[in-house]
Amino acid sequence: MxxxxxxxxxxxxxxxxxxGAKNEALQILCAVLLTPEKVIINNIPDIIDINKLITLLGNLGVKIQKNGPGSFTFQADEVNVGYLETEAFKKEGGSLRGSIMIVGPLLARFGKGYIPKPGGDKIGRRRLDTHFEGFINLGAKFRYNKEDHFYGVEATDGLIGSDMLLDEASVTGTANIVMAAVLAKGKTTIYNAACEPYLQQLCKMMNAMGAKVSGIGSNLLTIEGVESLGGCTHRILxxxxxxxxxxxxxxxxxxxxxxxxxxxxxxxxxxxxxxxxxxxxxxxxxxxxxxxxxxxxxxxxxxxxxxxxxxxxxxxxxxxxxxxxxxxxxxxxxxxxxxxxxxxxxxxxxxxxxxxxxxxxxxxxxxxxxxxxxxxxxxxxxxxxxxxxxxxxxxxxxxxxxxxxxxxxxxxxxxxxxxxxxxxxxxxxxxxxxxx
Known part of the structure; x- marks a missing residue:
């Protein structure tokens, strides 16, 4: 040490x-999983937590190209969803709290998402209920393996838009649910949504990719589901x-x-x-x-x-x-x-x-x-x-x-x-x- x-x-x-903002980068990097097209992200901080997430995306099959300091191109056109059920992923995903936010985009695009109990700072209990209750509201089925603390959500028939009131204004929870909802069928409304600038950035980025998110900056978000998203270029605050x-x-x-x-x-x-x-x-x-x-x-x-x-x-x-x-x-x-x-x-x-x-x-x-x-x-x-x-x-x-x-x-x-x-x-x- x-x-x-x-x-x-x-x-x-x-x-x-x-x-560049660590907490924004964690959300933005997970959002590259929403499209098979190229996404360019600038001003990515060169820090341990972000580099771990980039490595995890690479192990999932995302193509990653470094363009220069803090600038990367990502293309998730050959994602290996099977990697989510390997022992290597359980170890890798468990070392980073931000890894929880890969679940929403994977569920939206591939119909399933898994995650081990995330790591991160030891600053007290940090519940994940808001994330999974949101996914369940969108029609996903939830399962949890108590022995190895492994969470899973599946939606074999796709996600359906829903009205929901979050039990807490969780930033990562809101981000995860919005990323799932942008590809769901129909309209989703999220009340008591977090409205931090970094979440606003995520919504603006997804709109640039073709999503339809309105109410950005407020605690009531409305998402009109679309069939697919394209690429974009985004700069982190x-x-x-x-x-x-x-x-x-x-x-x-x-x-x-x-x-x-x-x-x-x-x-x-x-x-x-x-x-x-x-x-x-x-x-x-x-x-x-x-x-x-x-x-x-x-x-x-x-x-x-x-x-x-x-x-x-x-x-x-x-x-x-x-x-x-x-x-x-x-x-x-x-x-x-x-x-x-x-x-x-x-x-x-x-x-x-x-x-x-x-x-x-x-x-x-x-x-x-x-x-x-x-x-x-x-x-x-x-x-x-x-x-x-x-x-x-x-x-x-x-x-x-x-x-x-x-x-x-x-x-x-x-x-x-x-x-x-x-x-x-x-x-x-x-x-x-x-x-x-």
Missing amino acids: GIFKIEGGISLKGEITPQ PDMVEIGSWIGLAAMTRSEITIKDVSWENLGLIPNVFRKLGITLEKKGDDIYIPSHKDGYQVKTDIDGSILTISDAPWPGFTPDLLSIVLVVATQARGDVLIHQKMFESRLFFVDKLIDMGAKIILCDPHRAVVIGHDFKSRLKATTMSSPDIRAGISLLIAALSAKGTSTIQNIEQIDRGYERIDERLRAIGAKIVRA
Whole structure:
């Protein structure tokens, strides 16, 4: 396993360009299975989770051609559906949570889809019921093998459009159901659908392929089924979670950083939440400029003077993937913050590592933590720690870059799952970080 050695307490300066969005790429790559024609995708991030999915598609028989950095052509004209029932697939599919989204397009086009229990971050229970209930509503039959945790759906006579109300606004669940519905007979309506920008991108891409999806950007999607889809060219948005990570990094290290080409219209509440922490963000064209916060940053209280609460919610609420970053940034704020992580019950458990570094954090329960800001009067101290998941990993990395002394982060493969060449990109703006 690799480690990062980080010398902290250094102010950084320069420009950094966000990678393509991991969570969009997982959906978009699965959608290439919907057509036998060529699909060109640009701005694909070069990260472990995405590369695993590309390998899985290749093993399924998808023809893959690399056109250049971040650009690939896919053609699923000779898909080997039989691979889904092999032991190799059970092992491969089980190592990646995003693999669940191959089921919808395979079910739509080939009448069956199988998946082992997906892997991914250990951040609490992440149910799959929404996905399979949606498929059942479209006429598929569901089966589950408890012994090897293997899920399957089949629709030998094809899928039929249906009206459905999702029990939760699941992003991957909505994506999976929409991909199944675009080739179903008749009309499908999905109420309480997720409406994240990345899901909007998926719907726009499928419309470019010949699908008929309306209501994009709302929580009510209408899909008129079509007989087949064609090819297209699609560009993935910049990763909003990585953009939030760079904002947090700039604040904690009191650095002057410009984040390039951020797609402001797709950032939602992210800039405002960081502004509530007292962080100055300036919009310069499509860039974010963050000046050096040499005098620190003051947390804003609520109107009645009560403690600021930052919580996650489905889009257009604040993304749960950035709560770990916000928590770390709050450790050096002037003021106190209550972090309320509603969606995942294990995501705050990394705070013990921050407490070891000297942060003042009270973990109230698995979902809530109170952070008492140091206002940079007491620096975090370097330590040795292990990255438990992608978002906690980047948060610990930011803490280490701001801390006094040299820190070691183990299990950095977790960070590499979601952040492309992060050590190289940080060194380019002055960070002292070594991969060993």
